[in-house]
Amino acid sequence: TIDFSNITQEFRLTTSDDKKFDWTLGVFGYRNNNLVNSLNRFGPDLAAFGAPFDLLPLPIERPENSEIVQKGVAFYGQGDYELTDKLSLTLGLRYDLEESTADLFRAVSAFNPEPFELSVKADFNALSPKAALSYKANDDIFVYGSYARGFRPGGINSFVSEQAEAVFDPETTDNFELGIKTNWLDNKVKVNLTGFFINYKDQQLFTIVDFQQLLLGTDNIGKSRSYGIELESEFAVAKGLTLGVNAGYLNTEVLEYIAVFPGATPGAQTQEDFAGSELPLSPEFNFSSNATFIQPINPKINFEANFDYSYQTEVAFNIARTEENRQIQESYGILNGRIGLTSKSLDFFVWGKNITDVTYLSYGYGVSSFNAAAFGLPQTYGASVKVKF
Numbered sequence: 001t002i003d004f005s006n007i008t009q010e011f012r013l014t015t016s017d018d019k020k021f022d023w024t025l026g027v028f029g030y031r032n033n034n035l036v037n038s039l040n041r042f043g044p045d046l047a048a049f050g051a052p053f054d055l056l057p058l059p060i061e062r063p064e065n066s067e068i069v070q071k072g073v074a075f076y077g078q079g080d081y082e083l084t085d086k087l088s089l090t091l092g093l094r095y096d097l098e099e100s101t102a103d104l105f106r107a108v109s110a111f112n113p114e115p116f117e118l119s120v121k122a123d124f125n126a127l128s129p130k131a132a133l134s135y136k137a138n139d140d141i142f143v144y145g146s147y148a149r150g151f152r153p154g155g156i157n158s159f160v161s162e163q164a165e166a167v168f169d170p171e172t173t174d175n176f177e178l179g180i181k182t183n184w185l186d187n188k189v190k191v192n193l194t195g196f197f198i199n200y201k202d203q204q205l206f207t208i209v210d211f212q213q214l215l216l217g218t219d220n221i222g223k224s225r226s227y228g229i230e231l232e233s234e235f236a237v238a239k240g241l242t243l244g245v246n247a248g249y250l251n252t253e254v255l256e257y258i259a260v261f262p263g264a265t266p267g268a269q270t271q272e273d274f275a276g277s278e279l280p281l282s283p284e285f286n287f288s289s290n291a292t293f294i295q296p297i298n299p300k301i302n303f304e305a306n307f308d309y310s311y312q313t314e315v316a317f318n319i320a321r322t323e324e325n326r327q328i329q330e331s332y333g334i335l336n337g338r339i340g341l342t343s344k345s346l347d348f349f350v351w352g353k354n355i356t357d358v359t360y361l362s363y364g365y366g367v368s369s370f371n372a373a374a375f376g377l378p379q380t381y382g383a384s385v386k387v388k389f
Contacts (some may be wrong), residue, residue, distance in 0.1 A: 017268040023079040031071040036158075038059035038064050052356070066158045067104040078130070086137065090146075092130035097151040099123050118160075126151040127301040140183040148175045157209055158215030160253040165209045168218040186235040194290035197227040205280070205319070209275045221319075224279055244290045252279035254319060277319045298345055307337040317364030317373060327373070328362045334376075347386040354379050 012026040040062045047054040078092035104118040132146035164275050179194035181306040192340035202220040209217040228250040235243045290308035297303050311333035320326040335356050339348030357379035364373030 001037050003033075005033045006032045011052055013099040020082045020263045021079065025077045027073065027075050029071075029073040032069070032141065034066075034068045034070075036064060039285070040064060040072050042105070063105075066102065068100065068102045068156060068158060070100045070153075070155070074095060080337045081153075088134045088136075089133070090130070090132040090149075094128040094130075095153075096124075096126045096128070096151055096153065098125070098170075099226060099275075100154070102158060104158055104160075105167075109321055118140045118163060118166065119128065120163055120166045121155050121212055123152060124153045126170060126172065142181040143179070144181075145178045146176070148177075149173070150175055152204060154204075159217055165217070168204060169202045169220045171204045171220070172201045182240060190232075190234045192232040194230045194232075195228070196230075198225060200224040200226075203279075203372050207318075219259075221254060224252065224254045224257070224280065226250060226252040226279065231271045240294045244288075246288045248286045250284055250286075252282045253277070254279060257319065259319075274319045278316055280316050280318055283315045286310070286312040297341070303340075303347075305337070305339045307335070308334060309335045317361070329364070332358050332360045334358060334360075345388050347388070348383070349385050350381075352379070352381045363385060 007026070008030040010026060010028040012024060012164040014022075014024045016022050033065035035076065042056070042058060042062070046058055046358040066326060070084035074094055074096045076092065078090065081089050081091075083089055099121070101121045102119070104120075105115065117178045128149040128151050130146070130148040132148075134142065138140050141266065143289075150171075152171040152382060154168050154170040156166050157168060176197045177194060178196075179192065181192045183190050183192075200221070202328045203222060203224050204218050205221055206216065207219050209219055228248060230248045232243045235245075237243050253273050254277045257277075259272050260269050276342070288310040290306065293303075293305045295303045303337060313331045314328050316329045318325075318331070333356075334354050336351075336353050337355060338351035340347065340351075342348075354377055358376075359372045359378070360376045
């Protein structure tokens with residue numbers, strides 16, 4: 001059984017009376033409780049995976065009782081000031097305080113023959129500034145540049161048996177962005193272009209944290225970076241027909257990450273430096289397009305059709321130094337669509353997802369020779385009704 005509860009509360013104080021200066025102050029708090037009581041059975045079929053699973057005294061039963069509590073509070077403020085009629089400055093600051101506690105009994109592992117109890121507590125905090133300049137050249141051209149510090153709190157891995165492997169650190173980013181938004185032909189054409197650069201510190205990665213027992217969890221990459229460019233466009237082709245085209249380029253690199261692997265003899269360890277590798281789940285190119293057609297049938301009912309296509313180049317699910325060790329999904333594209341009728345009180349659509357029935361992996365993870373993945377949804381059709389009151 002899994003019992004999860006979440007409580008959040010936020011208070012904000014804002015002003016917009018002064019057209020030249022707007023500001024917001026706020027505080028946000030939350031508490032998550034995750035209680036797990038389960039019995040995990042590893043049957044004889046596990047031996048089919050080969051070593052080291054075939055060496056286990058199967059079948060094995062492993063109970064797990066764990067309680068993880070996460071709570072935090074954040075204080076933030078942001079102000080927007082018009083330096084001139086066309087130039088605006090935005091400044092913001094956020095302070096986060098996070099605490100995680102975990103009480104674990106017998107983590108889920110077929111390789112853990114003895115019961116154990118583990119209590120862990122971890123505290124995290126971060127100060128996150130933000131600054132942006134925006135320039136409105138005219139009603140059709142808007143240019144902006146920004147810097148922001150991002151923060152993702154650390155946490156506790158529940159599938160471990162050693163305290164040293166339990167806690168993972170917060171992830172921080174320095175985000176730089178420069179962009180332009182434009183309208184053309186009386187708003188019939190909209191084109192936006194954005195360039196970005198991100199520096200990561202202690203980036204969080206879901207991987208194997210204990211190779212002796214093949215336990216999965218979150219680890220930290222020391223340093224990494226990514227940069228790219230994104231294009232968004234929308235075209236009002238004819239009355240009722242709108243087309244959209246988006247494209248993106250992404251370049252990523254691990255700058256500092258040394259992983260520890262088990263050695264050839266019991267207790268021995270080896271290290272592998274993954275600097276220079278690409279970040280997982282980061283396709284170099286992506287493309288998407290959509291078409292929407294809306295035509296009134298009568299004053300109360302509209303006919304609506306929408307189709308969208310998305311494409312991405314190959315994506316790696318793991319960090320690897322050589323092509324032989326990369327776990328990848330080759331380039332693929334997905335076509336979705338829906339056709340139906342809409343009105344003030346009722347919407348009816350017939351829809352299809354992955355219409356061309358492409359077989360692909362939606363997610364995967366792994367290190368060295370261990371890997372796992374999940375297939376994406378196959379060709380699917382259905383109908384939906386939405387009643388509006």
